[in-house]
Amino acid sequence: MPARLRLTSLALVALVAACGDNAPALVPATASATGSTTASSTEGNTPTSTTKPDDGTTAPDQPVTTTAASTGDEPGTSGDGPGTTGDETGTTGETDTEDEPLLPGCGDTPPADFHAEPSAPAEGAAVPGPSVDLEVTIGGTILADATAKFHLREVHTLTDADDFTIVILPDTQNYTQFPGNFPQYPAQTQWVWDHRNTDNIVAVLHNGDVVQHGNIEEIEWERAQTAMSTLEKTGTKFPDGIPYGIAVGNHDNGASFHDDVPNSTTLFNKYFGVKRFEDRAYYGGHYGNKNDNNWILVRAGNLDIVMVSLEYRGDLGQDPDVLAWARGVFEDHPHALGIVNSHHIVKANGDFSAEGKQIYDVMKKIDNVQLMTSGHIKQFRARRTDNYMGHKIHSMLADYQDLILPGEGCAGGCGYMRIWRFSPKKNQVKVETYSPSLDKSMTSDKEQFTLALDLSAATGVFEVVGQAAGPGAALAHTVSDLKPGATYEWYAIVKECGAKVTTPTRTFTVE
Structure with missing residues (x-):
């Protein structure tokens, strides 16, 4: 992703008008923010925190806090402090809730049941190349044209x-x-x-x-x-x-x-x-x-x-x-x-x-x-x-x-x-x-x-490789110039009437 991406105010307004995007306004790289950005979430249940003397490696479904503290006037001196507890709150849903007008036919609120999944190529598939169609299948309440923005990266071996x-x-x-x-x-x-x-x-x-x-x-x-x-x-x-x-x-x-x-x-x-x-x-x-x-x-x-x-x-x-x-x-x-x-x-x-x-x-x-x-x-x-x-x-x-x-x-x-x-x-x-x-x-x-x-x-930087828009249950974009023998990962961000879904990441290899 380019570090010096710039969007004009007119382009941003046009993007909002075209897509019905209620996501928070963000400052592109090298551009100054002139106001605040708001984000909201739905709070879920309230799990607990506990104190353990390790590095915090715990089961993924259990919120845990671990503490290591030290004091001292000379290098190497230390003293451990007490652990911590606290009330934590989770989030549910992926729907943005800013007060911007929705597209005609969208209703008063984003559809709560809107969802999208990657459908092709299959996870781990070997494709012939040098091009492939990336496809997402959408479901739930579809009140207007949906848009999908496709993100792709080549997976590199780390050294x-x-x-x-x-x-x-x-x-x-x-x-x-x-x-x-x-x-x-x-x-x-x-x-x-x-x-x-x-x-x-x-x-x-x-x-x-x-x-x-x-x-x-x-x-x-x-x-x-x-x-x-x-x-x-x-x-x-x-x-x-x-x-x-x-x-x-x-x-x-x-x-x-x-x-x-x-x-x-x-x-x-x-x-x-x-x-x-x-x-x-x-x-x-x-x-x-x-x-x-x-x-x-x-x-x-x-x-x-x-x-x-x-x-x-x-x-x-x-x-x-x-x-x-x-x-x-x-x-x-x-x-x-x-x-x-x-x-x-x-x-x-x-x-x-x-x-x-x-x-x-x-x-x-x-x-x-x-x-x-x-x-x-x-x-x-x-x-x-x-x-x-x-x-x-x-x-x-x-x-x-x-x-x-x-x-x-x-x-x-x-x-x-x-x-x-x-x-x-x-x-x-x-x-x-x-x-x-x-x-x-x-x-x-x-x-x-x-x-x-x-x-x-x-292992690689995701780049936006294209987008698709339209009615129906499927949106696709063709990616060209893929490297033989390379492995790629991709996902899509799909929006419709203010609802936004990021699909799971999928992997494919070029034959």
């Missing part, structure tokens, strides 16, 4: 060459506040640039609290800009620099007592606002007219990765409209690896913060969101794994801002950052904690561990 890395920068406020600590910050970004090829680094995420005094000391933002500008150097592989996203922390927006202009992001947007990113291909967009909530999209081999950064809101709580917008971004990329970056998701004992719970309650219903990362809590590291109806999300806290190591002559965090090393072949991510300034790693099981993920989408 170690598909491995990639994402770097996480915890709170940098004590680097930007104190000149003596500052060199550790550009040392982090320089390490990223120097290792961009050897480690196949595809992105950087900053957990927020870039500075200490968000709207008071502009020099702190100038220092942050100096450090982050290293990532903006260009090369053949990175024509727009190394992709990065930043979450707004409580010190960045002056939340509570941290500033004389509470909840303002004037300086954040001056230095890391929309204008800084809008022409970069990896930049997906933002909510509203500021960059306080933003997202980026990168590709690692055949895997798309969507990373949404959400602003710290503290006592105000996360804005439901922003969470609906974020949900829409992830749902617009259903086969991408989804990552949430926000300043305060996990507490020191491994529990969710209030904001973290709000975020999780939305993200647990989105299958492709698998990782959430946060900082905020001084000198703590913690993690948890939540399994909701078979959907697992790993959430992590890392923040070294008050770490002082006199023997190493460092303070303010000593340059420690997180390195996420992904292996699609093994369906896992290995998390490391490393300081470029000290050239040392923390190696306790709280700082170095491996998590299981579903990275099967790395």
Whole structure:
């Protein structure tokens, strides 16, 4: 899928008018969102959560929460916090419910019994090629013409060459506040640039609290800009620099007592606002007219990765409209690896913060969101794994801002950052904690561990290969130029009178 897809307003209106599509409006890659996106679901029964001392690998029909937390002033020290419990809610149905007019003859509401299944070629079939007809059979109440959009990908064999890395920068406020600590910050970004090829680094995420005094000391933002500008150097592989996203922390927006202009992001947007990113291909967009909530999209081999950064809101709580917008971004990329970056998701004992719970309650219903990362809590590291109806999300806290190591002559965090090393072949991510300034790693099981993920989408990227529309019980599209001996997977999104169904994925091989 192209990273720089653009839709004009007229084209979008025409699409809605033609298809009766009530799906949430989404921001295409490199286009800025100018409003909120809403999404709704029907709540089901309320399962329970339990605490277990493992990584959260459980039976798919039992929602489970597991927690691993640690604290300590020195690398390697730890202390486990209590587990968590909580009430979780499920979703049923796949019908969008926005208040847009339906097509003539559709009635007042989308048909609840509308359904669609892939009918040809059969699962696992061998087709002669070089073309094949993809067909879906639809049923239920059909009040008007249905449309089917067909998605296809070639399935590739994964190797170690598909491995990639994402770097996480915890709170940098004590680097930007104190000149003596500052060199550790550009040392982090320089390490990223120097290792961009050897480690196949595809992105950087900053957990927020870039500075200490968000709207008071502009020099702190100038220092942050100096450090982050290293990532903006260009090369053949990175024509727009190394992709990065930043979450707004409580010190960045002056939340509570941290500033004389509470909840303002004037300086954040001056230095890391929309204008800084809008022409970069990896930049997906933002909510509203500021960059306080933003997202980026990168590709690692055949895997798309969507990373949404959400602003710290503290006592105000996360804005439901922003969470609906974020949900829409992830749902617009259903086969991408989804990552949430926000300043305060996990507490020191491994529990969710209030904001973290709000975020999780939305993200647990989105299958492709698998990782959430946060900082905020001084000198703590913690993690948890939540399994909701078979959907697992790993959430992590890392923040070294008050770490002082006199023997190493460092303070303010000593340059420690997180390195996420992904292996699609093994369906896992290995998390490391490393300081470029000290050239040392923390190696306790709280700082170095491996998590299981579903990275099967790395075997190939689904592309839209065509669509069909019309009355009747079947819709088909012919795909040409298939490769002999190749294996393909496909699915279709079928819509009719506001109802939307995503068919199961089917596989075929070309003879």
